[in-house]
Amino acid sequence: MTEQTFQFEQIHIEVARNASDDFNLFHDKHKWLQITHNPFKGPIVLGFQLNTLIEYQMRLYREAHQEDKIIADRGLRFSNYQITFVNALRPRQEMTLDIKKTLIATIPELTLTNRVAIKSQGKTILLGYKKETKTPLFLANTDLSGLPDLNALADDSIVPGTDFFLKRKWMHNGNVKNFLSGSLAEQSAYFDELAHIASYPEVFPCCLTSGALLEKAQLEHHDFKANPMVYTSHDISVDRCLVQRLKNNDKLHILVKQLPESKDNTLNHTDILLRTYECYGVLEDREILFRIKLNLVPLEEIVRNLSAKPQS
Template identity: 40%
Template sequence: MGPFRLSQFHIEAARNSTDDFNLFHDKNRWNWIRSNPFKGPIALGFQLGCFIETQIERVELSVTFDAVEKRDDYPFSVFEFTFAGVVNPGDELSLEVKPGKLSQTDHGRVYSNRLLLKANGKAVILGFKRESEFCAIDLPEHFPKNIDWGRRADRTFDAASEYFLKRKYMIVGNAKNFLTSAFAEQSDYIDEFADKVRFPQMYPMSLLSSALLERAQAIEHDLIDDPMIYANHKLCIDKRQLSNLSSNDVLNIVVSPEIQESTSDHKVSHICAGYSKENTPLFIAQIVLLPLSALLEKGQK
């Protein structure tokens, strides 16, 4: 397959399937953002994550996985991304995946592949794809407990903790479009003739983008004059729960208040969890954001 040349149609498919209304991806309004350095619309971070996920699946397992190891032996999938650049329409994507390494931790085994995503030969995402015997992200102690999020109103804050709730739904049609936005063959995941529905791991987590944007609107954050960009993602999903999801299943996404990172560039993070049919999270994510203004100041030094 390939070459994988991103078009605005790929970006539109990703935006529409995830309800991501960030102006950075809007072909008509990207220049509303003050001092936007990207000179046009850019691909979604989770869209690129889906490209990474599906390309790793497509490659022969012998290239990225030892013969004695099987991905199904590990109940959790972990993605760790550092964003080093952007992808514009017309850019050509390529992915490098290093041979895997098995390690034993106090909590269980972890199998890791280092990866590098490039656009036109320049680094865009550096990181790891891991298979893990345990959830690699812990919820903070102050994360609200014993709450039936399904009974809470959509787009509301928990008064005691200031955590934000966004309710989404697992829609097969949206997942198909999301796969298409990432150059994946949708019938490998969803095929009505074979009665197969296998959501890609990145799809439910991609709905975080909508949750973060709606939270920003709810607290009256200015998305035009003070936009934020992704700096890092750490994502962990329960593959067993994901395999049991069907179309129209509810996904309750809970987003923490901003957590100030101990750096000088004004980064903030959110701990997020997605709940569907069980009391334990379908996924947990740590999303680190950087103000665009801080990036511009850094570039001027």
């Protein structure tokens, strides 16, 4: 088990949100005040910032325990993050990241699993797992081969014959470095111009999904001030072999599909309906870089649920 202490500053949030084009008001040092009934009393850290911190610390953990060699030798090409967000984290709020000892399973397939937790001021910020597998844990059966040529479609459009919203992005080394630094990860572990090293992290391409969701909502005339949404979970599978091939100016198609809301899909057995999205990062040659299933809920529903609970 390893436990380390960290602290984000507001500048880390600014750098990360600018690098990922995330204009959510929750992270803005001025506009957070414009959010109706905002309980957080200030800007909050991005969920994908926390995921990236976990990625980097897990990388160090794997290297220290020589588990990176197992991953390479056994062809565990998929990196999976199963994250549940419990509370928000503010800048200048000391937090601890706890990584539990690796569990190795062989049935149904070889899997390396670590439980992770972030806590601050006596509260749990997030709980989850980091898992290494041969096949993706999430949205593994998705077949996108029938889609039209995404390169020929307009940005910010619906893919014809589907429910997918398309957002087109390009990889830029500068944005990646900034997001790493904003996430308290050491950028020199990934980039060294003098040594001609440019190794992309796993989570950065995934973080661009937030901006795609925001642009989709904006085109649908969503009111970000009156009806803000917050993440409750991220389930992410990333193809690390494809990540290793990423380079500056590579094109990435982000596909986002909202699933119908259902009374069978609620937050922690409450009556709060989850808004579930399936998201994919597709490279120019149609290969799937990442698969994400994420859940959001309206902030007002969480506030209402909390206020309805009896006070101890």
